[in-house]
Every structure is written in structure tokens, then in C-alpha cells.
Amino acid sequence: MDTVLCDELLQEIFHRVPPPSSAAISLVSRRWRRLLRSSTTSLSLRFPPPYNPTTITSFSTFLTQHPFLSSLSVSGGGGDAEDDPLLLAVAASCPNLRRLRFLSSPVSLFSLCTLSTSCIHLSSIAITISRPLSFHWLPYFTSLKSLSLYIKNSLTETDNPEVGEVKxxxxxxxxxxxxxxxxxxxxxxxxxxxxxxxxKNIKKLQLKNCESIGDNASFLGFLRYLSCLQKLELRTSRGIVDIVLLTLAETCISLDSLLIYDGGSRESLLQFINQSKCSLRKLDLRLPLDLDNSHLIALSENLNFRGLVSLRLKSCCLVTGEGLKALGRAMANGLEELALINCDVVERELGLLTTLGQNLKKLRKLDLSYNDMLVDKELVSMLASCSFLVELKLRGCNKLTNAAVGSIVRSCKLLQNVDISYCYGIDTEGVEFLVVNSPRLRQVEVEQSKLSEVAKTWASNKFMEIVS
Known part of the structure; x- marks a missing residue:
């Protein structure tokens, strides 16, 4: 076969080989290894120290064997921030790079300037930088659309906020x-x-582990002129949630997606919901002690949020059935995705899931993961009304049994993806029944130990992916 097939046909075959098997292609022959590398467009590498001239030369040679590489992720740690050999090797070897994720160590200004000259097509960069902060290098990346910065090291007396570049x-x-x-x-x-x-043209803003926003006046001006902002994520940044939400409630009408994890403010979130004029479509909250029924009722009453298609709640301990039912009634005609992950209201209030299922009949995605006291009866009664589900996640629901699997098969004829991993009440027989009797199923997440030979054969014949 090595001599019969032309290069182009072999490369097309390589592209269709699933990731677990693709690593073995380079072991077949030198020709296959050369063709695989010359057709590879994306790599993720871990390259630990030491970074001596020999290892850097090998690294650079390996990269040059991938001439069409457009996406590269490098991790390892331990590099020298003043003379970053790994990043310089990337700059010298990957002229066609579009996306770079380089979290090995804080990068130097010299390395960034070299990178901007060599990789002129870069549109996405994720890097680690150190203080004092300077952005003289940023305008040199003329094609850049996406920037992720991880700021390391502590503030010192040498970090002077009054430097000329700031003012x-x-x-x-x-x-x-x-x-x-x-x-x-x-x-x-x-x-x-x-x-x-x-x-001025930011459409997606992410702030993670942030205690501040630096200069308040500049940041407020930034928020007020974000007329294009569509997606906002605030993760573990309690100290800045108020200023962000209250400012955007007044000025932003384009916001489409909001995520707040591990640190919010009850008052500012409620004020944002009541005053916001944006047509929010996706809401994702992990606020164990900052979200309650008042927020959910306010969501149901704000007509601007009637277009909500996705609601994800994680570890929200203060929410009760009253708020969720009000939201379910208000969003009955539009909500397509509901996640109640590790929310004890699912176990605390019997009949809640039944009511939600009857109201939200257009649901396509349902995630009830890590509700370890959820029982078959509650799930079955909800699924009876959810005939349009294409994705169902029940990871870590220990009380569910094979009876729940039977209900999934009977009620969810359109199901394509299901996660039943770590559901200890569902055994090999239940998994086999699911795989054999679900006509549209394309992906199942479950422990390898629960897969019988029959289930494996049916999954293979139906081109079904098993994720263990």
C-alpha cells in the first residue's frame, strides 16, 4: 500500500484517522511520517527544561518539519524570562502560525518583538507576562484579534504607576x-x-482571578464604549463584579452571553438583571451563596431576557423551586439548554423536575450532573416531556439505575450525546441497552469497565464514539 497510494490520497486518509490512532501513523515508514507532518496544521506540545542549545535545535528542527502549522500550544515551564529560547525557536520555525498558546514562562519584550516580525499572520495569542506591565509590543501584531494574558509575579517597589507610557x-x-x-x-x-x-472593538471579555482593574477611570471609559461586547466572563473576581455589571447595565445593549463563577454580588447582579436592556441569550452562573430566587424571578419578569436559550446553574445552594418554576413558565417557548449541576434543589423538592419538563418542552440539552441523590422516578417523569433532547448529561448521579436508561431510550428518540459516567447504579447491562437501542446516538461517555463486547461491537457498527 505504501507504493500504490499517492501522497494526496494518503494525507486525506490521515485526516480521517481518529486522534487515538493517528499517533501511530508516523511509525509505519519514513514517507508516512513525512506526509503526516507536512499535512499537520495543529500541535500541542509539552517541552520541559532544561533548555540547552541541543534541545532547542531539536525543537526547532521538529517544528520546521511541519510547514503548514497554523495552531501551536507549548507548555513546560522553567524558561528564562530574559532570553526565551523556546519562543525564539517558534518565531524562527513557524512563519505560517495563526494561533499560539505559549504558557511555558513569562516572555521577554525581545522575544515578542521577534515573534511579531517573523509570524505576521498571528491572529490569536495566549502568553504569560510579568510585571511591570508594558504593551509597546502589542501594535506590532497587526493581524491580532484575540489576546489572552496571564500576569505573573508580585508587585514590587520598582513597578511605578506614574511612568510616561501610562499617562x-x-x-x-x-x-x-x-x-x-x-x-x-x-x-x-x-x-x-x-x-x-x-x-474599542472587543466582542468577548474574560477577567479571571482579578482583584482590580488597574486604573478605574480608563477602565470605566473602556466599558462605556464597548458597543460591540457580546460575551462577558467573570471568574473568581469578586472585587470587580460590581463595577463591571453596574456600568454595563447602563451602557451595553449588545451583550449576548454572561458567565459569573465563584464570586459575585447579590445586589449588583440583581440591579443588572432589573436594569439591563441587552437581549441576553446565554447565562452561566456558579454562585453558591450569591444567587437566590430574587434573581431568577427578576429574570422571568424582564422582557428583554425572554430570548434566553441557555441557562446553566452550578452549585447554587440558595435557589428553590419557586424561582426555577417562575423562570420555566416565562422561558417556556425559548429555552433550549438547562443545566442544574450540583444544585441540591433537584433533590430537595420532589416534583420540580416534572414541572420543569412540562414547561420546557423545547429543551435540546439537559445537564443534571453531580446531583448524587437524584432518583429514577424524578428523572423519568421529566424525560417524559422532553422528546427533543439531543444531549443529556447525568455524570455522577449515583442513585440512577438501569430503569432510568430504559426511560432515556423510550423518551429521547433524537438523543445524540449522553454522559452516564460515574453513575454507579447503571451497570454493563444498562449501557449495552442504551447503545443497542438508541438509533441516533453518536457519543457515549461511560467507564470502560461497563462496556460489554456486544456494546463495543454495536458502537463500532454505528460509528458511535465511546469516551471513557
Missing amino acids: DASSDVGLSLESLSLCGILPGDYGLSFLWRNC
Whole structure:
């Protein structure tokens, strides 16, 4: 076969080989290895230290054997921030790179400038930087649309917030960034004002583990002019939630998706819901002690949120059936995805899932993972009304048994993806019944130990993916 098939046909075959098997292709012959590497467009590499000249040369040679590489992720740690050999090797070897995720170590200004000159097509960068913050290098990446910055090291006395680049507005440029993600902002990070002043076209904003936003005046101006913002994520950033939500409630009408994890504010979130004029479609909250029924009732009463198609709640301990039922009635004609993950209201209030199922008959995705006291009767009664489900996640629901699997097969004829991993009441027989009798099922997440030979054969014949 090695001599019969042409290069183009072999490369097409390689593209269709699933990831677990593709790694063995390079072991067949030198030709196959060369063709595989020359057709690879995406790589994820872990390259630990030491970074001596020999290892860097090998790394660079390996990269040059992938001439069409457009996406690269490198991790390892331990590199020298002043002279980053790994990043310089990437810059020298990957001229066609579009996306780079480089979290090995804080990168130096010299390495970034070299990268901008060599990889002119870069549109997405995720890197680690150190203080003091400087962004002189950013305008050189003329194709950049997405930027993720992980800020490391502590503030020191040498980090002077009064440096000229912060105050000098003449250095402002028009950046074309559409996605901005920042992790680890501290109160003294005034150098970020350059970003706040120059990012006017942001559509997606992520703030993670942030205690502050640097310069308040610049940040408020940034928020007020975000007319294009569509997606906002606030993760473990309790100290800045108020200023972000209250400002956007007044100014932003384009917001489509909101995520808040591990640190919110009851009052500011409620005010945002009551006053916001945006037509929110996706809401994802993990607020164990900051979300209650008042928020859900306010959501149901704000007509601007009647277009909500996805609601995801995780570990929300203070929510009760009253709020969820009100929301279910209000969103009956539109909600397509519901997640109640590790929410004890599912176990605490009998009949709640039945009511939600009867109201939300257009649900396509349902996630009840990690409700370890959820029993068959409650799930079965809900699924009886959810005939349009294509995705169902029940991971970690220990009380469910094979009876629940029977209900899934009977009620969910359109089901394509299901997760029943770590459901200890569902055994090999239940998994086999699900695989054999679900005509549209394409992916099942379950422990390998629960797969019988019959289930494996049927899954293979139906081109079904088993994720263990």
C-alpha cells in the first residue's frame, strides 16, 4: 500500500484517522511520517527544561518539519524570562502560525518583538507576562484579534504607576482586538490603562482571578464604549463584579452571553438583571451563596431576557423551586439548554423536575450532573416531556439505575450525546441497552469497565464514539 497510494490520497486518509490512532501513523515508514507532518496544521506540545542549545535545535528542527502549522500550544515551564529560547525557536520555525498558546514562562519584550516580525499572520495569542506591565509590543501584531494574558509575579517597589507610557495619550493606537482575556490583575497594575484606552472593538471579555482593574477611570471609559461586547466572563473576581455589571447595565445593549463563577454580588447582579436592556441569550452562573430566587424571578419578569436559550446553574445552594418554576413558565417557548449541576434543589423538592419538563418542552440539552441523590422516578417523569433532547448529561448521579436508561431510550428518540459516567447504579447491562437501542446516538461517555463486547461491537457498527 505504501507504493500504490499517492501522497494526496494518503494525507486525506490521515485526516480521517481518529486522534487515538493517528499517533501511530508516523511509525509505519519514513514517507508516512513525512506526509503526516507536512499535512499537520495543529500541535500541542509539552517541552520541559532544561533548555540547552541541543534541545532547542531539536525543537526547532521538529517544528520546521511541519510547514503548514497554523495552531501551536507549548507548555513546560522553567524558561528564562530574559532570553526565551523556546519562543525564539517558534518565531524562527513557524512563519505560517495563526494561533499560539505559549504558557511555558513569562516572555521577554525581545522575544515578542521577534515573534511579531517573523509570524505576521498571528491572529490569536495566549502568553504569560510579568510585571511591570508594558504593551509597546502589542501594535506590532497587526493581524491580532484575540489576546489572552496571564500576569505573573508580585508587585514590587520598582513597578511605578506614574511612568510616561501610562499617562501619555499620544502613544495611543487603534488595536483591532475582538477578544481579550486577562488573568491575575492586582490593584497596582496601572499599565493596563493602555489596553483600556485602545481596545474599542472587543466582542468577548474574560477577567479571571482579578482583584482590580488597574486604573478605574480608563477602565470605566473602556466599558462605556464597548458597543460591540457580546460575551462577558467573570471568574473568581469578586472585587470587580460590581463595577463591571453596574456600568454595563447602563451602557451595553449588545451583550449576548454572561458567565459569573465563584464570586459575585447579590445586589449588583440583581440591579443588572432589573436594569439591563441587552437581549441576553446565554447565562452561566456558579454562585453558591450569591444567587437566590430574587434573581431568577427578576429574570422571568424582564422582557428583554425572554430570548434566553441557555441557562446553566452550578452549585447554587440558595435557589428553590419557586424561582426555577417562575423562570420555566416565562422561558417556556425559548429555552433550549438547562443545566442544574450540583444544585441540591433537584433533590430537595420532589416534583420540580416534572414541572420543569412540562414547561420546557423545547429543551435540546439537559445537564443534571453531580446531583448524587437524584432518583429514577424524578428523572423519568421529566424525560417524559422532553422528546427533543439531543444531549443529556447525568455524570455522577449515583442513585440512577438501569430503569432510568430504559426511560432515556423510550423518551429521547433524537438523543445524540449522553454522559452516564460515574453513575454507579447503571451497570454493563444498562449501557449495552442504551447503545443497542438508541438509533441516533453518536457519543457515549461511560467507564470502560461497563462496556460489554456486544456494546463495543454495536458502537463500532454505528460509528458511535465511546469516551471513557
